Amino acid sequence: MANQISSSNVRVVLRVRPFLPSELNPLSDQKTSQIPCVSILDQQPSGEVTVRLKDQFSSRNECYKLDSFFGQEGRVGNIFEQEVSVLIPGIFQGINATVFAYGATGSGKTYTMQGTETEPGLIPLAMSAIFSMCENTKYSVQISYYEVYLDRCYDLLEPKAKEVMALDDKDGKVQLRGLFWASVKSVADFSQIYTTGLQRRKVAHTGLNDVSGRSHAVLSVIVSDGSSKGKLNLIDLAGNEDNRRTQNEGIRMQESAKINESLFALSNVISALNNRRPYIPYRESKLTRILQDSLGGASRALMVACLNPMSYQEAIHTVSLAARSRQITNHVGSATKQETPKTKVDMEAKLRAWLESKGKTKSIQRLDGLLSPTRQAKTPSSVSSAKTQGPLRSSLKKKVDTADREGSRTKKKISFDLRTDDFSKDMGKIELETNLSEREEDRGLKGKTTNGNTFVSSNSSSQFFLYYFADGTTPCGKENLQSDPSSPPKSPLLDNSPIRKALSPISANCDPDKSTTPLVKFNNQSSNVKESLVRDYLMFLNTASKEELMQIKGIGEKRAEYILEERENAPAPFKSVRHFST
Numbered sequence: 001m002a003n004q005i006s007s008s009n010v011r012v013v014l015r016v017r018p019f020l021p022s023e024l025n026p027l028s029d030q031k032t033s034q035i036p037c038v039s040i041l042d043q044q045p046s047g048e049v050t051v052r053l054k055d056q057f058s059s060r061n062e063c064y065k066l067d068s069f070f071g072q073e074g075r076v077g078n079i080f081e082q083e084v085s086v087l088i089p090g091i092f093q094g095i096n097a098t099v100f101a102y103g104a105t106g107s108g109k110t111y112t113m114q115g116t117e118t119e120p121g122l123i124p125l126a127m128s129a130i131f132s133m134c135e136n137t138k139y140s141v142q143i144s145y146y147e148v149y150l151d152r153c154y155d156l157l158e159p160k161a162k163e164v165m166a167l168d169d170k171d172g173k174v175q176l177r178g179l180f181w182a183s184v185k186s187v188a189d190f191s192q193i194y195t196t197g198l199q200r201r202k203v204a205h206t207g208l209n210d211v212s213g214r215s216h217a218v219l220s221v222i223v224s225d226g227s228s229k230g231k232l233n234l235i236d237l238a239g240n241e242d243n244r245r246t247q248n249e250g251i252r253m254q255e256s257a258k259i260n261e262s263l264f265a266l267s268n269v270i271s272a273l274n275n276r277r278p279y280i281p282y283r284e285s286k287l288t289r290i291l292q293d294s295l296g297g298a299s300r301a302l303m304v305a306c307l308n309p310m311s312y313q314e315a316i317h318t319v320s321l322a323a324r325s326r327q328i329t330n331h332v333g334s335a336t337k338q339e340t341p342k343t344k345v346d347m348e349a350k351l352r353a354w355l356e357s358k359g360k361t362k363s364i365q366r367l368d369g370l371l372s373p374t375r376q377a378k379t380p381s382s383v384s385s386a387k388t389q390g391p392l393r394s395s396l397k398k399k400v401d402t403a404d405r406e407g408s409r410t411k412k413k414i415s416f417d418l419r420t421d422d423f424s425k426d427m428g429k430i431e432l433e434t435n436l437s438e439r440e441e442d443r444g445l446k447g448k449t450t451n452g453n454t455f456v457s458s459n460s461s462s463q464f465f466l467y468y469f470a471d472g473t474t475p476c477g478k479e480n481l482q483s484d485p486s487s488p489p490k491s492p493l494l495d496n497s498p499i500r501k502a503l504s505p506i507s508a509n510c511d512p513d514k515s516t517t518p519l520v521k522f523n524n525q526s527s528n529v530k531e532s533l534v535r536d537y538l539m540f541l542n543t544a545s546k547e548e549l550m551q552i553k554g555i556g557e558k559r560a561e562y563i564l565e566e567r568e569n570a571p572a573p574f575k576s577v578r579h580f581s582t
């Protein structure tokens with residue numbers, strides 16, 4: 001597995017724990033019939049995987065791309081060998097590294113990091129490897145163990161009444177003032193000190209032996225030979241929780257909100273690093289601030305997203321954030337452009353995670369209705385497809401009416417004037433006639449535009465195609481489509497769908513280029529095709545002022561602020577609205 005060659009700074013891998021005995025139905029032979037909510041759809045030689053999450057109670061399923069996958073039969077030792085052991089020699093050369101276990105409560109984070117007597121976790125395996133490398137050298141090892149709870153930092157090796165303060169030193173580096181560092185000489189030495197810390201973590205905040213981690217626990221290991229000093233952080237993150245589905249209240253609710261907020265901040269940092277953004281938002285949370293010296297720059301990091309195989313909802317929550325962290329968006333001219341996967345991570349996921357981190361459950365429900373009609377349980381069938389087409393990969397959501405689509409053929413003539421999505425370049429015209437069935441169209445249409453550009457249609461519905469150019473850019477333009485009269489085209493955005501409401505009002509016969517402000521442009525532009533509307537909506541999101549944004553139904557002050565925040569981090573950050581439901 002070529003895990004060292006990664007297009008991202010932070011690798012994001014998935015780990016699915018086995019079913020627990022309590023999750024197996026004793027009345028049936030569940031060992032064979034129980035099906036995990038996640039499976040591999042595709043694996044590239046590089047190790048990159050496309051996974052499918054499937055809800056066993058409905059037809060909902062979604063696909064995501066990640067760097068690697070460790071299924072139920074996989075051992076923690078496999079993750080260590082493939083993903084963590086490669087980081088350890090770097091520590092001896094002064095290259096810091098961080099390994100996180102991320103996931104919902106009960107998804108196997110602690111098991112992955114600590115393991116058991118019979119199956120050691122990543123922490124004991126890493127320590128053992130470090131001590132082996134130290135043998136007969138002048139390297140020494142020091143550890144600290146602390147937790148970040150409610151955005152405050154506490155020492156677990158030398159508990160003090162006061163929290164450990166994270167302060168900037170004169171070079172702008174964050175130092176944990178008063179944090180205890182223990183010198184350790186062997187694995188046995190380490191086990192003894194670490195076990196004491198673990199016990200302290202369990203009783204720290206509740207006084208009870210609460211096994212569920214409500215704090216992020218960070219084991220920091222420094223390896224030094226006097227001249228070089230490298231640090232490895234091994235982190236058991238607190239379990240994320242979907243507050244819509246829990247009965248949390250009081251301190252538990254507060255904990256949960258802080259946990260989600262800091263996990264979202266972590267995801268923002270990883271995403272910014274993987275997208276090579278000029279600004280990395282380390283200061284959004286205590287955790288990311290503390291980890292600044294081991295995330296980014298020459299440092300290397302690994303996120304192990306842990307999944308409970310029983311819970312589709314939790315899995316979606318975890319994997320969407322993990323995939324969002326990993327996602328690399330197109331930068332024109334960047335070396336990763338051709339390889340860029342268009343994973344199903346988009347504005348909606350960002351908004352959702354942000355709202356969740358702020359505990360805005362009502363807003364999330366509104367968002368469900370606003371941008372994501374196919375998420376609702378009543379949707380007959382909602383299928384995500386992930387495909388490789390020529391140099392492009394994309395994962396696009398599509399609603400399929402499974403009852404009669406498969407064999408039906410619709411004759412269509414399509415002509416399409418294409419420009420790059422910043423309108424800067426005329427890419428020619430697509431003219432084609434197709435009577436392919438939905439299923440065949442789904443495999444994608446390829447061809448040349450009138451002035452020689454290669455295009456790929458990577459998704460279609462009875463009247464809507466999404467096109468991509470070979471270099472990964474998304475064209476936009478006016479679609480002019482004639483369908484067989486026996487199957488009149490539906491116009492999804494012109495009915496009462498939630499997206500249409502969000503875009504309302506839209507007036508006809510206006511030249512967008514003559515409009516003065518983004519809002520006027522947006523309101524005036526009329527088109528009977530969905531792509532044009534979506535394009536305008538994205539342009540609006542990418543350019544409008546806060547006041548203009550707030551004039552759109554569904555965008556309140558907080559969401560407008562979030563949009564502006566995203567635009568500060570990168571120009572035109574909103575590139576897709578995935579849920580084009582027909």
Ligand SMILES: Nc1ncnc2c1ncn2[C@@H]1O[C@H](COP(=O)(O)OP(=O)(O)OP(=O)(O)O)[C@@H](O)[C@H]1O
Nearest residue numbers: 017018104105106107108109110111211212213239
């Ligand atoms: N690979 C595995 N093999 C067997 N059992 C596992 C495995 N991974 C996890 N488990 C079991 O699943 C349960 C939940 O795991 P664990 O406590 O590690 O979850 P967690 O994500 O750390 O939860 P929390 O956020 O509440 O701390 C435990 O009983 C654990 O022993």
